Amino acid sequence: MFTHTDLARLQAQSLKMQGFIRQQTYSPQNEKTLRRFSSWEVAELIFKVNQSTMRGRLAADPTLPQGTVEADGRQHWYALEEINELRRRLKVNRRSLMPYRPAGKRAMRAAIANFKGGAGKSTVALHFAHAAALDGYRVLCVDFDPQATLSHSMGLSDVAEEYTVWGIMARDLAAETERMNRASQGAESGTSLPQRRLPASITDMGLADLRAADFIKPTNWPTIDIVPSCANAAFVEFASAQYRHLNPEWSFFAAVSRFLDQLPADAYDLILFDCPPAIGYQSMNAVFAADMLYIPSGPGYWEYDSTTSFIGQLSEALEDLSRFNGLVPAGTMNLPKAFLDLRFLLTRFEPNNDLHRAMQQAFLKVFGDRVTEHPIEMTRAVEQSGRFLSSIYEIDYRDMTRETWRRARASFDQAYAEFRTHLCAAWDQLEDER
Ligand SMILES: Nc1ncnc2c1ncn2[C@@H]1O[C@H](COP(=O)(O)OP(=O)(O)O)[C@@H](O)[C@H]1O
Ligand SMILES: [Mg+2]
Numbered sequence: 001m002f003t004h005t006d007l008a009r010l011q012a013q014s015l016k017m018q019g020f021i022r023q024q025t026y027s028p029q030n031e032k033t034l035r036r037f038s039s040w041e042v043a044e045l046i047f048k049v050n051q052s053t054m055r056g057r058l059a060a061d062p063t064l065p066q067g068t069v070e071a072d073g074r075q076h077w078y079a080l081e082e083i084n085e086l087r088r089r090l091k092v093n094r095r096s097l098m099p100y101r102p103a104g105k106r107a108m109r110a111a112i113a114n115f116k117g118g119a120g121k122s123t124v125a126l127h128f129a130h131a132a133a134l135d136g137y138r139v140l141c142v143d144f145d146p147q148a149t150l151s152h153s154m155g156l157s158d159v160a161e162e163y164t165v166w167g168i169m170a171r172d173l174a175a176e177t178e179r180m181n182r183a184s185q186g187a188e189s190g191t192s193l194p195q196r197r198l199p200a201s202i203t204d205m206g207l208a209d210l211r212a213a214d215f216i217k218p219t220n221w222p223t224i225d226i227v228p229s230c231a232n233a234a235f236v237e238f239a240s241a242q243y244r245h246l247n248p249e250w251s252f253f254a255a256v257s258r259f260l261d262q263l264p265a266d267a268y269d270l271i272l273f274d275c276p277p278a279i280g281y282q283s284m285n286a287v288f289a290a291d292m293l294y295i296p297s298g299p300g301y302w303e304y305d306s307t308t309s310f311i312g313q314l315s316e317a318l319e320d321l322s323r324f325n326g327l328v329p330a331g332t333m334n335l336p337k338a339f340l341d342l343r344f345l346l347t348r349f350e351p352n353n354d355l356h357r358a359m360q361q362a363f364l365k366v367f368g369d370r371v372t373e374h375p376i377e378m379t380r381a382v383e384q385s386g387r388f389l390s391s392i393y394e395i396d397y398r399d400m401t402r403e404t405w406r407r408a409r410a411s412f413d414q415a416y417a418e419f420r421t422h423l424c425a426a427w428d429q430l431e432d433e434r
Helices: 004-025 039-047 051-060 080-089 121-134 149-153 165-186 231-246 252-261 281-289 301-324 354-370 380-387 402-429
Strands: 076-078 108-112 139-143 224-227 270-274 292-297 341-346
Touching: 039 051, 039 076, 039 080, 076 080, 080 121, 108 121, 108 281, 108 402, 121 139, 121 149, 121 224, 121 270, 121 292, 121 402, 139 149, 165 231, 165 252, 165 281, 231 252, 231 281, 252 281, 281 301, 292 301, 292 402, 301 354, 341 354, 341 402, 380 402
Parallel strands: 108 270, 108 292, 139 224, 139 270, 292 341
Antiparallel strands: none
């Protein structure tokens, strides 16, 4: 017979193995570090300029970052900080290398969401974050999934649950309840409405003293930060139900949106949400805070089936929020919730697989131009790089068959480029910062 003690023992064994894998893959300090990028990558894959043009420009100005040269190699290798300095200082054919950002707008927020575990949400979030950072954008990720795949692959494995989306929600409940109490006290002098009290278990957590920035952690990429998650944050779904009971007028779904509104508009360019495989309090916060919705789906029938029920349930859940009309305090998001863009992205797609192609046709037939042009291909490189808790951008191409690496990278590059096109179009439509 097996009890909770056996499960705990099995977990302890597994955690030991996890620690071992991390030690094998990360630096000796057990910290994830970011590799350097070769002149070839910087010129052709990142800046999209000719290698010899680039070499000429670097030779002409010795004050530009020159990278490092390995003992037996001729290639120069650049840290991301150096790449970003080159991007700021170089113009090629009078073209700036800086990525597009419309003036006077806050960061764009995109949610990667679907029901099914294994749809590729975390893989897409990780690769889009890395591709955007290589593109020169400053990225904030929010991990809404207590499975914490994104947090772990970004090197954060030791996270306290107060510093997750759960902490953000509890802090928001406290702040909103106080605001409502003040408002009802102020209303119609003398006849102040009953005050709502929160239990000490919430008010004593010290969350009110935390600044928004306290929830944000650096990653191994200098221009990517994350609000991480951890397994203990799984009870946020239970806690949120209890919180709603304590204050039924609390617009629980807007907590993360309000949190993001507290960040300086210029702190980031792109805010990416990785969602849990369920519709609940956390994913409602993610979709409500999002300007764009990206729905990844595998290319099988059951995945199509599951995507169909996801959009149905999401639609119902968003419609349900209408009872909060007029109750959501002014912020950047309003009810009814409207996305500036919405796309379906096929993942783990095999172009030579007839069944996958048939499924793609079905998606196109049903969802039309909402389906992205470039699916993300199934690739050995991602299966392999996943094992090293890394994206294809982080893996050094010399550690793999070059062709495998290039194909995988090309697939993510294309999907990202298309994402960026949609993102920038939506960015232009975004209301100016007030
Ligand atoms: N394009 C791909 N090629 C190969 N394997 C992939 C690809 N996308 C995802 N996977 C693998 O599928 C599994 C589930 O992906 P994941 O992104 O964690 O899904 P989700 O976040 O939706 O649960 C992981 O093991 C991942 O490495
Ligand atoms: Mg995931």
